[in-house]
Amino acid sequence: MADVLTFGIEEEFLVVDDRGRPAHAAAAVLDSADDSGAGELQQELTKAQAETATGICVTHDEAVEQLQTMRTSLARAADRHGLRILACASSPVSAGELPAITATPRYQRMAAHFGATARTTLTCGCHVHVAVPDPETGTRVLGHVRPWLPALLAVTANSAIADGRDTEYCSWRHQEWARWPSAGPPPRFASHADYEGVVDAWLRAGAILDRGMVYWDVRLSEQQPTIEFRVADVAATAEEATLLGVLCRALVATVLDAGEPPHLSNEVLRGRLWRASREGVTGHCSDPGTGDLLPAVEVLKRLTEFCAPALGSAGDTEFVSEGLARLARDGGGADRQRRVFANRESALDVVDRFAVPAGAARPAPA
Template identity: 80%
Template sequence: MRTFGIEEEFLVVDDQGRPAHAAGAVLDSADDSTPGDLQHELTRSQAETATGICETPAEAIEQLRAMRASLADAAGRRGLRILPCAAPPVASTDLPAITPHPRYERMAAHFGATARTTLTCGCHVHVAIPDAETATRVLGHVRPWLPALLTITANSAIADGLDTGYASWRQQQWTRWPSAGPPPRFASHADYEGVVDAWLRAGAILDRGMVYWDVRLSDEQPTIEFRVADVAATPEEATLLAVLCRALVTTVLDAGEPPHLSNEVLRGRLWRAAREGVTGHCPDPTTGDPRPTAEVLARLAAFCGPALTATGDTALVETGLARLTHDGGGADRQRRLFTTRCRATDVVDHFAVCPGGTRPAT
């Protein structure tokens, strides 16, 4: 069974939902005996978790719940909250504060306002891959499915006290980084490395960890890493995304030449998916014509059907996608809450992780 792992980034906010510059204190006092890792991020208003290597969805959900609860407990002791939203719903008068670490400080100095004004949280899925050449070919095959994957956890409709008009406002903000967005179709792993080397020489990235493509090869682990998604509202939605990413990799692992799809066209498709999310329309991965997202996701599940059957994940995916496309995802819930009273704090109150558990506060 192909293994996978999930990384989640969270906002640390005060009792009014404003980003708080206190992630370091929360992380330092959190219970680190749970499986997985608790990690610092670029800004002092973010905390990150990373599961260990998982084989089953149950393992992933258990670890994600435990780490969310650990962070929420530590935050609660300081009158703070952990918020699984991909952009701050409540506006702040302060710029994000950079975490006091040499790498982050160097990034802030080099990239200026791009680093100092970007406060977004993503969900990253790692899937085991046998070698770099195979991984590079897999990148080409999964590229057309990136818009559909983005819709699954789109969770940043309300940002800075406004309805942004997007399901994933994070996607719009994050692509300001010069190395962000969809990767091109590479001819080989040497081609991939050539682009990374050119970015380093140009100063568009400061190290290989700043390769921010929506899907990339991991430098630290033998995995392909999907980075296109918003942080999920719930552990179950994050795991649904991960299971589909794993099945997609398994399905295309032995496929031939990847399809030709220009980055200009793919960027346009990602924009449409980010705008409408899971209850709207998403470009078809083959034709590019907008179709109801529910149909595109059903097609993805069918495409990965044998891989899902092999891991016993078919029912989980069918149930998860049916619920998402019927009830809406994180962005839809944010928008419903905000529309009622036009108060971003209502979004915070609902989505914040409760101390001792992962159910939203209500």
């Protein structure tokens, strides 16, 4: 395992009250959470969100354990305040009011500068960091992984029910997040200097206030020597988040030493991402090579075949095979949200199903 790339996973969650509405109490929950020793608990843009970040992981078992431990720690802390932690990428129940912005200078400045874009954003993503040796290599890797972004979005699409209705999208979060000027797929860069030129131009235009606001679906991390996949919804379960994580890791490992990235325009890629956000893992997705629409599970099968040596070297082959089989059988988070919602058209039922348990038990797919 010495040559296996390391990775880490960040998850964003909603803090909700007993009626499923976002509650402006994330700080209190974070302050009272037990120190799990598994990673870090962090504040987010709004007071109704909490974030977890694993430490550096080598195996999928490490990642699952850390994610599950931190989820449970947050859920127990929330329960002590009469609240719950929700693993949904958009709020199933209408917030009823604008989300309050976390009172840090950076977040307050963002709210003042970006107005309603910041003040109405209440979405939760899952971010995967994969180690790369240097920024130039990382920039080249970005170009190679771009065509696979729709398939990665489909894996965790988990925001079908939002504001009390079926949005008719599997990842409504992806649609909402697109309002930020720096969001969406990155272009194909000629070099790391090309990458830096775009970031500098955004800073000078005021389209971002700092480098942390580069919100591309995959980017170079500002804090770690990694590339960071940001395309995905927060996953319904820790196992599904880890499935995303090891797929991202295998993809990076597979293309790490590849030559020139393929040519794929951002206009075409945006269209493919739209389709993935619409249909999720049980719908159709564009084949990265041909652009033909195929069942998303078939595109994911092609991804595992493309990355088979890397998955094998990391000991992830069986974990990925079983995870994708469960998604094909049970549907993704969005499909399970819809099944729960369809029973009574109750968004609160979705909250009840997707709230993180405060005990050790893990919810079964609906």
